[in-house]
Amino acid sequence: MTIVWSIFGFVVALSILVTIHEWGHFMTARLLNIKVTHFSIGFGKVFLKRQWGETRYQLAWIPLGGYVRFADEREGDVAEQDLPRAFNRQSVYKRFAVVAAGPIINLLFAWIAFSFIYFSGVTGIKPVFDQVTPQSALAEQLPNNDQAWQILALNGHPVLDWQEVHQSLLQALVNQQETVILALRAFNGAEERSLVLNLQGLDINQPKQQWLSMLGFQPKLPDSAPVINQISPESPAELAGLKPRDHILEVDGHAVETWSELVHVIQVNPNQTMMFLIERDQQVLLKSVTLGEKNLVERSIGYLGATVMVDEQALAAYRTTQTYSIWQSLEKGGQHTLKMVDITVEMIRQMILGTVSAQNISGPMSIAEYSGEALQNGTVAFLSLLGLLSLSIGILNLLPIPVLDGGHLFFYLIEIIKGSPVSEAIEGVAQKLGLAMILALTFFALFNDVVRISNG
Numbered sequence: 001m002t003i004v005w006s007i008f009g010f011v012v013a014l015s016i017l018v019t020i021h022e023w024g025h026f027m028t029a030r031l032l033n034i035k036v037t038h039f040s041i042g043f044g045k046v047f048l049k050r051q052w053g054e055t056r057y058q059l060a061w062i063p064l065g066g067y068v069r070f071a072d073e074r075e076g077d078v079a080e081q082d083l084p085r086a087f088n089r090q091s092v093y094k095r096f097a098v099v100a101a102g103p104i105i106n107l108l109f110a111w112i113a114f115s116f117i118y119f120s121g122v123t124g125i126k127p128v129f130d131q132v133t134p135q136s137a138l139a140e141q142l143p144n145n146d147q148a149w150q151i152l153a154l155n156g157h158p159v160l161d162w163q164e165v166h167q168s169l170l171q172a173l174v175n176q177q178e179t180v181i182l183a184l185r186a187f188n189g190a191e192e193r194s195l196v197l198n199l200q201g202l203d204i205n206q207p208k209q210q211w212l213s214m215l216g217f218q219p220k221l222p223d224s225a226p227v228i229n230q231i232s233p234e235s236p237a238e239l240a241g242l243k244p245r246d247h248i249l250e251v252d253g254h255a256v257e258t259w260s261e262l263v264h265v266i267q268v269n270p271n272q273t274m275m276f277l278i279e280r281d282q283q284v285l286l287k288s289v290t291l292g293e294k295n296l297v298e299r300s301i302g303y304l305g306a307t308v309m310v311d312e313q314a315l316a317a318y319r320t321t322q323t324y325s326i327w328q329s330l331e332k333g334g335q336h337t338l339k340m341v342d343i344t345v346e347m348i349r350q351m352i353l354g355t356v357s358a359q360n361i362s363g364p365m366s367i368a369e370y371s372g373e374a375l376q377n378g379t380v381a382f383l384s385l386l387g388l389l390s391l392s393i394g395i396l397n398l399l400p401i402p403v404l405d406g407g408h409l410f411f412y413l414i415e416i417i418k419g420s421p422v423s424e425a426i427e428g429v430a431q432k433l434g435l436a437m438i439l440a441l442t443f444f445a446l447f448n449d450v451v452r453i454s455n456g
Contacts, residue, residue, distance in 0.1 A: 115333025124161025235305020
């Protein structure tokens with residue numbers, strides 16, 4: 001079922017983003033009175049087509065892109081009455097505008113998507129912690145921590161939930177910062193303080209690193225009874241016959257009163273077989289559970305594959321929901337877009353320089369997996385993924401690589417400077433080199449996907 005969701009999510013996400021991208025080229029050409037002969041979503045064999053006016057709209061079987069085809073003397077015969085509207089006869093500025101419109105509309109869509117998320121309300125868990133991991137960067141700053149703290153800001157930027165904390169840490173690592181400044185407030189509001197946190201040991205090239213845990217944060221949630229809410233498919237919990245609403249009373253004869261106690265027992269016993277005493281439908285049962293193992297960079301931990309049934313009333317104090325007006329949403333969406341552009345461009349720059357591993361590049365298999373998960377998690381999650389993918393497509397297409405929009409724009413800039421087009425021979429060679437680069441990048445991304453999936 002997961003594979004079905006991944007394929008479906010991948011096709012839906014890519015179809016939406018390709019349509020938006022090609023629509024940017026199409027509408028700009030129409031506005032500049034350039035004849036558009038084809039508007040295609042997908043490549044390969046066409047399975048659905050319709051002629052509306054002078055343009056043929058079509059869907060093809062390979063959903064990895066699309067194209068807009070113009071009347072162009074370089075690609076075929078053009079009727080005499082259409083020659084003034086042929087793409088190759090337009091000024092370089094009109095051609096530049098048509099080509100640039102695709103990636104620009106992707107960036108604008110990302111802004112709109114993020115703005116809509118802020119307008120609909122952003123829900124998360126407040127960045128509150130009450131325990132500090134010993135011998136961590138945070139332990140050096142809070143050696144005698146005896147209360148719960150909430151993170152208010154990181155490097156001067158307010159953070160509302162743990163996701164924003166993690167994203168701010170990512171931006172700091174991408175920008176090669178060695179420290180970050182935390183603004184903290186006691187959860188009871190009695191005290192505020194600022195501290196400098198050393199990021200030594202965090203590696204952006206190690207995707208399995210648990211950055212928050214490594215820094216010393218142990219997020220605080222209300223203590224809940226060890227009652228199972230959901231069980232992951234094919235997990236140790238499912239294989240042992242555990243079910244939702246099971247109340248775990250003991251593990252190997254030792255009573256567990258809270259979910260956090262159960263988590264601790266599980267994490268320190270990877271691959272161990274343990275006896276779980278549970279209560280189910282007013283009956284007490286004994287289950288033999290063989291725990292799994294998760295290999296983190298810093299250590300290995302036990303794994304059960306079950307989530308806790310949380311008391312919603314108790315959780316309310318830790319949940320944050322922020323809603324914004326239309327104008328505030330547009331401003332927040334713009335700020336988020338600029339932040340993601342900064343992170344993406346800097347990552348690309350450092351990959352080129354070799355300071356960031358190219359293993360961070362994800363391919364279609366990863367995109368399919370994320371799309372399926374986002375689609376199942378609701379509109380906001382899926383829209384967030386669409387925004388990130390659209391932003392990535394926009395930036396990628398602006399790179400000066402022949403075949404991509406950025407390559408055409410680069411040639412147009414040369415034409416503007418020298419006053420004449422780049423020769424067709426040079427452009428043809430560049431297109432072949434560009435195609436080879438894109439194919440190599442695609443195969444490399446697929447290789448990364450296979451390695452990532454193989455390593456769990």
